[in-house]
Amino acid sequence: MKYKIEVKNVQMVDEIREYWTNENYVQLLERFDYPNADDSKNENLRELLFMAITDFEPAEAAKLVLEYKLGEHLSEGQIDQISNDMLVDTVCEEYPEIELQSTLFHINQLLFKAYNGKFPSSSATIIECSIESLNNDNETSLTEEMVLRLLNNGLSERNIVRRLFEDQLKGEKEFPEAEHIIWELKNIDGDQYKITTSGNLIKKDDIISSEWEGEIEESKG
Incomplete structure (x- = not known):
């Protein structure tokens, strides 16, 4: 796919x-x-x-x-x-x-x-993107695992998710953590998506491309 x-x-x-x-x-x-x-x-x-x-x-x-x-x-x-x-x-x-x-x-x-700053602050990352199927007959609903594997090619090699879950992102192992790495996967309209995740796991600077293609094969896990 x-x-x-x-x-x-x-x-x-x-x-x-x-x-x-x-x-x-x-x-x-x-x-x-x-x-x-x-x-x-x-x-x-x-x-x-x-x-x-x-x-x-x-x-x-x-x-x-x-x-x-x-x-x-x-x-x-x-x-x-x-x-x-x-x-x-x-x-x-x-x-x-x-x-x-x-x-x-x-x-x-x-x-x-x-408390106006007495607690250390953290962040979340919100990614707005389109994920367009290049298979005309494909009506597969995207899961968190699928989206992370598709994002992989656009992430820096320094990204924490890439370093911790290399085999899972390649589809070589099951990836149950995906639904917790992506806090919310929202289909806005058609192929438009809003992805919310931890600012620690995926920083804005971790996204090094604005457009790319990805392919998902059936998981071997």
Whole structure:
């Protein structure tokens, strides 16, 4: 299967605002002891949460948000450790369980914004591109694995994903990590896509071409 990839725009951002819903804000406000949060206007919820958060010590605030988002995935000891580590390091970029890195990013950046920089900042990369099939009869839906393998030819050899997952990108091994490397794969319209990933895993400077062709063969894994 052959494809033509054309990168339209790449930007690095320090938050993805739409990740947090008004319902999230209300539930977090309750955890931060803000009364009657559900009576507040939606447009005020974020600022109210920031004010409520900063009434707490940073590590304690981190613990409360971690418990809210990852309480079912992490032990109390892990949450205690991460809540302290977040103050000195970008845990979201280095956490060994890659499936948790995106959620840790959103938590980290919420706290970074609330405390106006007391937490180290991280980034996400948003790639807008077209991925056009060169096989007229091909109606295959693109997966995260397929997209990463197609992006491979346009990435610098220094790129972390290329260095860590060389065999997977070549299709020589299974690639379950792909769906966690790409946080969101959104088909905008036709062959137009929006890809959101970690700014640590794929930096803007890692994309060294604006247009190239790629071919995907059936995985040998």
